[in-house]
Amino acid sequence: MSHPFERVVQEHGATVLRVCRAVLGVQDADDAWSETFLAALRAYPSLPADADVAAWLVTIAHRKAIDVLRARARDPLPVAAVPETESSTGVPGADDSELWALVATLPPKQRQAVAYHFFAGLPHVEVASIMGVSADAARRASSDGVAALRTLRKKWSD
Amino acid sequence: MTDLLTSLDQSGEADALTRLHERLETDAASAGLLDVAYRTVDTPVGALLLAATEEGLVRLAFEREDFDTVLEALADAVSPRVLASPSRLDDAARQVEEYFAGERCRFELPLDWRLSRGFRRTVLEHLVGIGYGATESYTQVAAAAGSPRAVRAVGTACATNPLPIVVPCHRVLRSDGSLGGYLGGLDTKRALLGMEAAA
Known part of the structure; x- marks a missing residue:
């Protein structure tokens, strides 16, 4: 029995958006999300019934994010990243844009590992296979990433 | 990471x-790639689900x-x-609303008949010709569909009508004038017939 694709969007839409925002930043995330779900919709009828849908979507999102990054490298925009502004709340880390800004400072591999392991909840082995690295490397990248985020946040809030 | 995740404000996410x-x-x-599009519409007989393929309306369903x-x-039947x-x-939603407002006697919508085959489809196509406010008996429908003895099969065709209201199986009654059955419930059948008779 197959499930309506709408259910996939409802169950995983928010997670995929967080993954895209973590890997690409808020500005480019929308395009990656759209490309991901359109590609998923196209391939959906041939997805095996017992497939891990979250891992499948993150795999697609990973490829789409790489496409966006390549396009960005080809046509650099005058502003490559969201300019840093004063926090409107006065408490760094208190609103989500702060977290995305912190994540954006990580090296790409750490960003991906943090996004796929912590935001999408995939096991390190799965993350490793999506990123094409060893499970140890994936584990190291996500724990280094989180450690760096903690340090950065502490620095920003001091 | 939990401490960091709790700082993730999700309020802008819904928008x-x-x-x-x-x-x-x-x-x-x-x-x-939009094989089946759907929406719901609120009516006096409860929410209705409307679903359409590229060809036309393929399914109308009652909340029950x-x-x-x-x-x-x-x-499963059309596409995931x-x-x-x-x-x-x-x-389709506008026409359904007009029907319930008493402003529409017939639907002008492209229909996708793919969920009905064979005799059932013959029966349902005949039903489209039963006008607003009119009724026929299961026996009459069986005769009109070319199988006078298939009265029970007419009942099945009505009970499994994928496009109720638009394909008006509620206009089919027993020969003695009693209601028979209805997928949307007998109260709904009564309400539809009452509405059409009053118009």
């Missing part, structure tokens, strides 16, 4: 996802049929590429 969903509906339709179950069945996408059903 973003609504916007992204609309974009997906448009992108899917232009890529020819359970919309999730109906959508699962559509995913099913998306909530109201725009394809704007016209």
Whole structure:
């Protein structure tokens, strides 16, 4: 029995958006999300019934994010990243844009590992296979990433 | 990481996802990937589910049929590429609302008959010709469909009508004038007939 694709969007839409925002930043995330779900919709009828849908979507999102990054490298925009502004709340880390800004400072591999392991909840082995690295490397990248985020946040809030 | 995740404010996310969903509906339709679009519409007989393929309205369902179950069945029978996408059903929803407001006696909608085959489809196509406010008996319908003895099969065709209201199986009664059955419940059948008789 197959499930309506709408259910996939409802169950995983928010997670995929967080993954895209973590890997690409808020500005480019929308395009990656759209490309991901359109590609998923196209391939959906041939997805095996017992497939891990979250891992499948993150795999697609990973490829789409790489496409966006390549396009960005080809046509650099005058502003490559969201300019840093004063926090409107006065408490760094208190609103989500702060977290995305912190994540954006990580090296790409750490960003991906943090996004796929912590935001999408995939096991390190799965993350490793999506990123094409060893499970140890994936584990190291996500724990280094989180450690760096903690340090950065502490620095920003001091 | 939990401490960091708790700082993740999700309030802007719902708006973003609504916007992204609309974009997906448009992108899917232009890529020819929106195999089944659906929406609901509120009526005096409860919420109705409307679903359409590129060819036309393929399913209308009553709340008591359970919309999730109906959508699962559509995913199996038509395609799993099913998306909530109201725009394809704007016209159908408007006509249903007009019908319940007493402003419409016949539906002018492209229909996708793929969920009905053989004799059942013959029966349902005959029903389209029973006008607003008129009724026929199961026996009359059987005769009109070319199988006078298939009265029970006419009952089955009505009971499994994928397009109730639009294909007016509520206008089929027992020969003694009693209601017979109805997928949407006898109260609904009574309400529809009462509304049409009063108009």
